[in-house]
Amino acid sequence: MAKxxxxxxxxxxxxxxxxxxxxxxxxxxxxYPTTTTTPDCSLSDELLIKPARREVYGGGRIFDITxxxxxxxxxxxxxxxxxxxxxxxxxxxxxxSFCNISEMKFTTHTGTHVxxxxxxxxxxxxxGFDVDSLDLDVLNGPGLLVDVPRDKxxxxxxxxxxxxxxxxxxxxxxxxxxxxxxxxxxxxxxxxGFMADGAKWLVENTDxxxxxxxxLSVAAFDDIISAHHELLRNREIIPxxxxxLDHVPAGLYSIHCLPLRxxxxxxxxVRCILIK
Numbered sequence: 001m002a003k004x005x006x007x008x009x010x011x012x013x014x015x016x017x018x019x020x021x022x023x024x025x026x027x028x029x030x031x032y033p034t035t036t037t038t039p040d041c042s043l044s045d046e047l048l049i050k051p052a053r054r055e056v057y058g059g060g061r062i063f064d065i066t067x068x069x070x071x072x073x074x075x076x077x078x079x080x081x082x083x084x085x086x087x088x089x090x091x092x093x094x095x096x097s098f099c100n101i102s103e104m105k106f107t108t109h110t111g112t113h114v115x116x117x118x119x120x121x122x123x124x125x126x127x128g129f130d131v132d133s134l135d136l137d138v139l140n141g142p143g144l145l146v147d148v149p150r151d152k153x154x155x156x157x158x159x160x161x162x163x164x165x166x167x168x169x170x171x172x173x174x175x176x177x178x179x180x181x182x183x184x185x186x187x188x189x190x191x192x193g194f195m196a197d198g199a200k201w202l203v204e205n206t207d208x209x210x211x212x213x214x215x216l217s218v219a220a221f222d223d224i225i226s227a228h229h230e231l232l233r234n235r236e237i238i239p240x241x242x243x244x245l246d247h248v249p250a251g252l253y254s255i256h257c258l259p260l261r262x263x264x265x266x267x268x269x270v271r272c273i274l275i276k
Contacts, residue, residue: 053068055244055247060276061275061276062273062274062275062276063248063253063273063274063275064244064271064272064273065112065172065243065244065245065248065272065273065274066111066112066243066244066270066271066272066273067111067112067183067242067243067244068111069083069086069106069110069111069269070083071083071084071085071086072184073110073111073183074182074183074185074186074187074188074216075106075107075110075187075216076187076216076217077107080186081186081187081188082186082187083106083110083111086104086105086106086110087102087103087104088102088103088104089101089102089103090102090103107267108131108262108265108266108267108268108269109216109241109267110269111242111269112240112241112242112243112244112269112270112271112272113240113241113242113259113267113268113269113270114131114134114139114238114239114240114241114257114259114267114268114270115218115228115232115238115239115241115266115267116129116130116131116133116134116265116266116267116268117129117232117235117266118130118266119228119232119266119267120225120228120229120232121229121232121233124232124235125266128264129235130262130263130264130265130266131259131260131261131262131265131266131267131268132261132262132263132265134238134259135238136258138169138170138209138210138238139210139238139240139255139256139257139258139259140254140255140256140257140258141169141170141254141255142169142170142252142253142254142255143168143169143170143171143172143210143212143252143253143254143255144164144168144170144171144172144250144251144252144253145171145172145174145245145248145249145250145251145253145274146162146164146171146172146173146174146250147174147250148162148173148174148175148176148192149161150175150176150179151176152192153192153193153194153195153198153220154173154175154192154193154194154195154198154199154220155195155197155198155201156195156197156198156200156201158198159198159201159202159205159206160201160205164206164208166206166207167207168206168207168208169207169208169209169210170208170209170210170212170255171208171210171211171212172212172213172240172243172245172255173211173212173213173214174214174245174250175192175193175213175214175215176192177191177192177213177214177215178214178245178246181246182214182215183214183215183216183242183244187216189221190221191215191216191217191220191221192215192220193213193215193217193218193219193220193221193223193224193227194211194213194218194219194220194223194227194230194231195219195220195222195223195227196223196226196227196229196230198227199219199223199226199227199228199230199231200230202231202237203230203231203234203237208237209236209237209238210237210238210240210255210257211231211237211238211239211240212239212240212241212243212255212272213239213240213241213242213243214242214243214244214245215241215242216241216242217241218231218239218241219231240257240270240272243272248274253274253275253276254274254275254276255272255273255274256272256273256274256275257270257271257272258270258271258272
């Protein structure tokens with residue numbers, strides 16, 4: 001009997017060690033990290049804990065390049081140029097419900113988002129070329145974050161001067177928009193974007209299929225229709241707009257952007273991250 005007990009213990013030992021290691025890792029790498037505030041005797045213990053909001057994870061290896069959705073986001077289709085109130089709580093525990101359920105209302109081109117071909121081509125919209133049909137292989141993979149000359153729109157001349165190597169399929173363009181912090185102000189038509197000739201040059205001279213920019217539109221306001229037409233006509237390029245690119249070093253990353261699977265929608269909010 002003693003021998004049987006020893007054998008069973010030796011069999012269980014690896015599982016005991018694995019469990020202890022898992023508990024140790026969990027303690028040091030919380031899925032929901034928190035911060036604590038100075039104790040206040042008038043507050044319950046639950047109110048002393050607040051979530052930590054981060055943009056860099058994994059010791060500087062992962063960058064969240066998605067803007068928070070707040071009432072102050074710029075918006076081109078609202079009075080005052082800001083998003084305004086978009087969230088309400090129709091089902092509330094404070095009103096006697098057993099849980100909280102929020103509902104939201106904003107356009108599919110709010111904050112950090114993607115465009116589908118149906119955004120500027122009505123026949124593509126009718127044919128079903130929506131965000132659910134976008135190629136996740138294009139939206140995920142290696143790519144470059146590059147700095148654009150700060151006094152320039154994205155023209156053919158500027159694109160050519162960036163010397164982006166052939167074979168590169170994903171490029172995020174950081175412009176004067178980031179320096180001006182335009183995504184933290186009301187909508188401004190003076191933002192930097194693609195001119196029609198720049199969009200045409202990119203289509204004809206590069207292998208880029210994901211185009212990321214740091215404002216609400218990939219196209220400069222003066223060329224908003226023609227530049228979009230150049231990029232979306234062949235249904236091969238996916239614009240990712242409204243990226244948060246401040247404090248992220250330029251260079252090579254693994255880019256990951258995931259839109260919602262909204263059938264029939266020509267745009268979608270997206271969560272985008274960069275991984276070194």
